[in-house]
Amino acid sequence: MKKFSVLFIIFLLPSLSLANMQISGKIIGADGKVPALAHVHLINFQGNFQQPFQTVTVGKDGQFNLQVSEQGLYRLFVTAVNHEHTTIPLILDAETNDVEIDIQLASLEYKKQFDLVQILGDWNKFGFNDAEEMQKQADGTFIIEREISADTITYQLIGLTEALRSVNGTQADYYVYDGGGDYRSVIKAKPGVVKIIFDPRKLLRIKEKDLPKVVLGKKNTQLKKLWEIDLSVQKQREAFQAAVAEYQKTHEDMKDFKYDWSEAVTLLKSKMSDEKDIVVRQFAAIQLGQLIPYRAEIDSATKLAILELLPPNSVMWAASPRLPLMLQQDEEKNQQFLKALFDENPDRTVQAIALAYLTMIAQHEGDEEAFKNYYEKLNNEYADVREIQFDLKQLDPNKRIMVGKPVPDFEVTLLDGQEKVSNKSLLGKFYLMDFWAVWCGPCVGEMGHLHAAYEKFKNNNFVLLSLSLDRTPEDIAKFRQEKWKMPWLHAFLNNEDNKEVIETFEVMAIPKAVFVGPDGMILATEGDLRGENLELILAKHLKYTR
16 A cells, blocks of 8 residues: 655635535436426535535426535535435535536335335324324225315325335325425315325336436536545445345344445545545545444554544544544544644534543543533533534533432333333332333344343342333334343333433433442443443442352
C-alpha cells in the first residue's frame, strides 16, 4: 500500500457563502416516466432526511431546481411515489460548478406475494401499533371499509415490503409526502362508508440492476466520483443487511456471523491512495472508516492512514463525527485528537460530539472537575445540536438513573398473566431490569450473556425482568418460542398500563440495563452490564451457589 503523508488541506468553511449555486436536473421513475409525485430534499451529510434544509417538488415534466447559498457537505435525498428513495453526496465549495444531475429511480422492492397487509391512516394518526388487517379476497386483492365524515381519507399500507415500512397503496386520487421518505395515498370520497382496495396487480414492479442511475454534468466530475464510491458502498451495506437477516432466521445470535467486506475495503483503499483529487481521497477514507461498525476487518495501519489523511481541521469529519473514536487505539492520543477536533474543526456538530466524548472520558475516569467544566460548556454552548441530545441526557448529573441513586417508583403488569411487579414488591432482592426488543440487534446479541447469568444466579435471591419495547406481545412470544426461551419475568411496555416506565427510566436507546440491590439502590447501569461485564458485576454482589 502506498505510504500516506499528513495533509493539512481542508475545504472552505461551511459558513462561507456561495453565489446561489444551482442544483438542477430531471427525475424519472423506473419505467422511464415522471412519477406521480416526487421531491428532492437537501439534507445534511449524515442523512437526516426528517429535517431537510430545503425541499422542492419535482415538476410534472420531471424537472427540479434548488439553490444553495452556503458551502459544506450535503446530500440530495430523492423520493417518489412507488419508488425507493436514494441519496447523492454533495461537497460544495467556491470551486464547485453549478450541479446538473439527472436521476432515474429504482421501483420499490415489494414482496413476491402478500399474506398479511395492514392499513393505517388519518383515523389512527398513522400509528403502527394500531394498524388494522385488510381482508384478502379470492382474486388476490385486499379490502377494508372505513366510515368517514370528511371528503377525503388518507392511508398507508404495511406488509408490502420486506422491511417494516409504511408505503402508499394502489388506490389513490393523489398522494402526499409523509416526511419520512415515503408517501400516503389520498382518496376523495363523500362522508359515509369508504371501501379501500389494494390490488397487487397494479404495483410498479421493475427489476433493473442498474437502477438507481445518476448522470452528472460534464463539469461535475468530482461529484460523479463521489457518487460512484457512495453507490458502491450503499450496495455493499444493503447486501450486508440482507445477509444479517438471512443469518438471523437460523441462528440465535450474531457472534459467529461473518461478512466478506474485502471487495469494498480494497476499492476504498485504492481510492485513498491512487486518486489525485484530495476530496475524493478523503471521502473514500471516511467511507472506509464507516464500515467498522459493520464488522469490516480494517487493520491498524489503515486506521492510522485514515487519521493522517483527515487531520482534525478537515471539514470532512462532518460526514462521520463519531468515527475518530473507532480509529485511534491509543487512549492518550485519542484524547489529544478529540481536543484538537474540538479546538480546530470548523463544523459545530463535530465540535459538539468531540466535547461530548471528552465529557464521557472525564466522567469515566472520575475527574469531577474536568467533567463539570466539559459538561457545562456542552450544555451551555451546544445544547441546540441535534446529534448530541442523547449524550446530554446520558451525561446529565441530575438524571434519575445513576449508580448510587434509589430506583424510581414503578409498577408493571407481567405477560402470561395479570400479576404486577414493582420496586416495592422487589425490595429485598437483587434484580436486573433489561429494556429490549426483538428487532434490536444489540439486544439479541446480549441474549447469550443474559441466559448464562440467569442460570448461574437464579437461585441466589436474583430476579431478571425483561421490559419489551416491541410492537406487540406476539412478537415476544414468537421470539421466545423460536430463538431464546428467556425463562424469567417479562413485561410489555407499549400499552397504557406500562408505557410510562419508558420515560421514568429515561430510556432513549436499547439495550438498556439497570441492576438494583435489595435496598432499592442502583448498583450498575448501561455498558457495565453488557457482554462479559454482566457476570462480573453480578458476581461482585451475589454469591454463586449451585
